[in-house]
Amino acid sequence: MGHNRMMSLEALISARDAGKADPDVMITLSRDAIARKDAAIKAFAHVAENPVVAATGPLAGVALGVKDIFDTFDQPTGYGSAAYDGHQPKVDAAIVDLARRRGATIIGKTVTTEFAYLHPAATVNPHNPAHTPGGSSSGSAAAVAAGMIPAAIGTQTGGSVIRPAAFCGIAGYKPSYRxxxxxxxxxxxxxxxxxxxFAASVVDVALLAQLLTGRTLAAAPVDPASIRVAVYRCAQLEGADPAMQEALSKAxxxxxxxxxxxxxxxxxEAMAAARDAHAALQEHEAGLACGPDLARHREFLSQRLVDAIERGQAIEPAAYDATRKLAKRGRTAARGLFGEVDILLTPSAPGAAPEGLGSTGDARFNKLWTLMGTPAVNIPGFFDASGLPLGIQVVARFGQDQVLLAVAAALERAFRA
Known part of the structure; x- marks a missing residue:
């Protein structure tokens, strides 16, 4: 399958604004690419039959893939679960409605793992179909990497944006919480x-963030001498593949x-303790959030998910509160840390995408930052000996999304030079 030619959001928007491509043509490009490629990649759970193409708006002509964990009023929303087969919400999720108001075309629903948890889906890695694309935003990352769409929306609870972006060799941006x-x-x-x-490059994903939100997030020039960058020396680093460790020091x-x-x-230490608390905090909340599904649809849920929900329901409120306390201490430590540095460099994953579709990979380098609420970006550009992508994760202080995206874009240029 080799390296797929990706669609650059920046190039498409420039062509549209220069009058060289109209929105209908731009959407047809994606529709044709999906028709040609998706049978092999399996990135889409549903493709819109007659998608609405807006003539105006900052995202007009942009074919946007939406992870099938978000509600869409006009397309089935299955949450990656047989329990919701054919489920049709009445209204859009807030972010989907926002995208439509900005002119985007919701081209289809991208494959998610079951309830965006660990049970893998059928999507393959566009660089090598024998390897996982990562999860839980499997389809969103693979669709962009395969050159079917220029942009996609996903979610992260552990490592579900950064890791698939890394495995698929594209840019993934997990913004500051909320x-x-x-x-x-x-x-x-x-x-x-x-x-x-998700988008092909950091410049593209920053532009997407700006056009979607109306915030100033597009990658601006940055004075590197004024930015303190540090390799984050956590105990997890020892467990990273040699190729990943080498990529990090090269970066x-x-x-x-x-x-x-x-x-x-x-x-x-407080941040290491917070990382260790992530699992219990996540499972207690899943026990509540997915408890109704367990009560009504147990026979449709994977054993892995049933076990997680039951473990979560068995966690006492006092134990949950203790994990919240550890998370809070970790956030205080993170604020102190970002008093000393502006940007942290860390692996996006322990290595390249694992072989086989039985696992979506390991979130050990991501979950702390999800818990901290800090913004993170996967920068593509490195590869292992077999040609599979390796991702470098950059992290900034909570709320410093604009600086993070600017620095990530500058680093991406440096990695490609």
Whole structure:
């Protein structure tokens, strides 16, 4: 299957604004690409038959894939579960409605793992179909990586935006918690569930964020000498593949060559403790959020999901409150950490996409940042010996999304140079 030619959102928008491509033509490009490629990739759970194409709006002509965990009034919404086969919501999720108001065309619903948890779906990695695309935003990442669409929406509760972006060799952006609305999302763990975005490059994903939200997020020039970058030295690093460790140190060298102030920083103990608390916090909330599904549709749920919901329901409120306390301490430590550095460099995943579709990979490098609510971006550009993508994750202080995207774009340029 090899490297697929991806669609650049920036190039499409420039062509549209210059009068060289009208929205109908842009949407037809994606429709044709989906018709040609998706039988092999299996990125879409549903493709819109007659999608509405807006003539105006900042996202007019942009074919947007929406993870099938968000409600859409005009397309079935199955949440990756047989329990919701053919389910048709009455209204759009807030982010879907926002995208439509900005002129985007909801081209289809992208495949999600069951309830955006761990049970894998049928989507394959466009770089090598024998490997996972990652999860839970499997279809969103694979559809962009395969060049079917220029942009997609996903979610992250553990590592479900950053990891699939890394495995598929594209940019994934998990914004600061609540920067993007989550109303109309099938929640798993509401205090963690974060809406995120996918596009071919960091420049593209930053542009997407700006056009979607109306916030100033498009990658602006940055003075590297004024930005303190540090490799985040957490205990997890020892467990990363040699190829990943090498990519990370190469990334740090390239950042230094590009003029950034680069060093190392140790993981504060409170943040390590918060990472360890993520699972219990997530499961207790899933026990509540997905309890109704367990009560009504147990026979349609995977054993893996049933076990997680039951574990969550067995966690006492006092134990949950203790995890919340650890998370809060971690956030305080994170604020202190970002007093010393502006940007952290860390792996997006332990290595390249694992072989086989039985697992969507490991979120050990992502879940802390989801819990901290801090913005994170996967920067593509590195590969392992077999040609599979390796992702570098950059993280900034809560609310510093604009700086993060600007720095990530500058680093992406440096990695490609």
């Amino acid at each position: 920067l993007l609305p989550t109303g109309g999302l099938k929640h798993f763990a509401p205090s963690l569930d974060t809406a995120g975005l 740090a060298d390239m950042a230094a060559d590009a003029g950034f102030d680069v060093g190392d920083i140790a993981e504060p």
